[in-house]
Amino acid sequence: MADAITMRMQDRGTITHFISGRVSRAGDCGQSPLPSATRVNVLIRIVSVLEGVMLRAVMLSGEIGTGESARTRIAWRLLPFLFLLYVANYLDRTNIAYATLGMKGDLGLSDSVFGTASGIFFIGYFALQIPGALLVERWSAKWLLSLTLVIWGALTTLTGFVRTPVELYGARFLLGAAEAGFFPGVIVYLSHWFIYQDRAKAVARFMSAIPIAYILGGPLAGVILRVHWLDIAGWRWLFLLEGVPAILLGIATLFVLPDRPNEVRWLQPNERDWLTARLAEERRAKVDVAQVTVWQALRHPAVLVLTAGLFFCYTGGYAFWFWMPTMLQRLTGWTDVQRIGWVGAIPFVAGLIGMLFLGWNSDRTRERRWHFAIPQLTAAVALSAWFLAPHSNALLIMAFTLVGFGTVAYLPSFWALPSAFLTSSAGAAAVGFINCTASIGGFFGPKIIGDLSQRTGSFHGGFLVMIACWTIASLLVLLCPRERSAQLSA
Template structure:
């Protein structure tokens, strides 16, 4: 963790005199290229292993006779394990350091992902998804916390947007890759295509987990690639950007009692409902328009993620430049709602569906990184470790509710249309809750 402590009372003016703007920007550029691309790579692999079950469904449900409800429950039960272990995982990372803890997470989830090869029954499917959630709990909020060690609040929206570009990158490359593996390796050596997909895509998680031990630093103080001057610049920037209220320690109980924690959880729950409704069911939504062949479905499924990666980075840069948070969340949430609504209404038209699924993807995937600039504007240190974990774990319960809800409604109505309308409504609720958040609390 970051233990480099500057004088908390050092005036911002003195700090600015010590380090010119060019030196500050040069130091942050160095930090960015050292840690952000590596964290992105970790998250690409993490997200691929989390949602590749959506592609496995194209063969797995038929091979194992799983209903849409069984699949939706199995996809979502991941987040029950995630919910139960996320808070202790984030607190442990804050105490033990990011290097070892993130490596532990990646190696264990890689091993568990490979074990999906042996799934035969719904019970085994549920159990492994639950264990995968336990294994991965703490990775995403841990990285968000880790970034607060390096970047002050007014730089985080852009940085988190770049980091979370891993989600659409995972879709852009992972969807065609998953489709190609399933189509090309099907019935090779007695394994189905979906079994090969789980096995092959587990290997990078284990390899990168080992690399994390060798590459990642716990914080500013332990970074040997930074000079003492650069360490001082970074630490002073973070200290200067923190509100006075953040210089005091907060107990875990105080974080739970803080109504802002629960309000942030509500907003995040609404946005995550849309996010996982999209990422888990994208292959099925594309297939339902009449597209055939796993590789073709994978290629078309990548298009919405290409749109999302552009929009989320443009909005992240804009939010930091203007130091405005709420409307940079509200607008993409509403566009995402429109995308889901129109795509559902023209579900039998491939061109229209892909166009508006692209709008939905750009909306919901932009909301996720920009959201974290809200709670991290008033949380830091140990309170941030607990607060981020609480918000993320509660919000990610939507990852359980959303796939299960869509699967249940699809079995009930034989269509994904109703489920997509529900996703649109949840995004509108998130937009309204964001609008009701006081601007002075988050625009820093």
């Protein structure tokens, strides 16, 4: 930058000579020549203005280059590791879906008990989300995330020793409580490192770990469930082995994740200064509106409607995610758990592709509601086909693939909606409120499916509940009030 500024300053003589010639020729053309003193003052002012413009342009160019390099370096340093942590999170959260293929017989679990055990996770999860986010903000992100990982890894491992339904309920409840602070904590952590315009993209990359966890988890579970090392059942090994990575990653977190930009050496001083200044500027901007818009946001009709929409979305989505392996086993008659694991990964491959494509297209078109509704309605229509077409394994796999697409692909579009009508600080509060409240749907969905299956001996009633949930979620989001942020920030 210094060389560029020097070059611009060397051009001063050229600029002065050019303007001086133009002013002098004005007299030759019959116009009244300016007095010498006035001419000099005019030249000085014009040259000063031009030099100021060029200097600001050069400085702005250098600042943009610094900002781009800082943003790129941060993304490559932090997001891959956070992505890995979230994969471990979802593996431990949902491995009960495959473990039940073996544990139901060993523990004598009914469908109702399994549905309750799957969903009770979200009771503990709901209770401790907000305290976890506050601890990241006021204490230390790396220490909280590290402790969270170690504790939930240990609890996952201990789940392998349960002997009764009550013990399973307790293990799942505690696991939910242990994992509660992770997602909101990471969202707060990202706000310490990513400027506002990069935050949504960072969250989208982070959340792509959800379908990846299912894609990896199904085949992996199929392999582990077939082993009986030391005369221990495969489902117990599934919990024992999948809890270990979380413990190791929790220890690694202390050494890999820094709390704040001023702690790291891999940022250049000018990059660190640029990031610190931008984040401080954003915080100052939020202070001016936070006291008004945050409270308005939590009572805003659109926020309440979106919360209800996501509640129904989670109710149907988690019902499918937890029950899909059991549905595959019963509706196809397959007994090979490895085959169930591989086929169970297919819906989430479709979900991952849909998430990436619809997220990109939603940003390109700046449309959110239909990008949410179309996946949800696709899932509802696909599951409806089970009632209308002749039953076959091919139809079931096709329907489940479209359901997997519908229950994953909506995520980026939905989480972009709050910022469409709320200021940044209010949007952050709304995201926390929506996710925390709607997560209760993760309890009701699996439990309702289990209770209906227990009473009727089929999944038809459960299918109807999921279809209704996805249809209601779509309608709620499509009909959500459309208000701009200016109305709230006034």
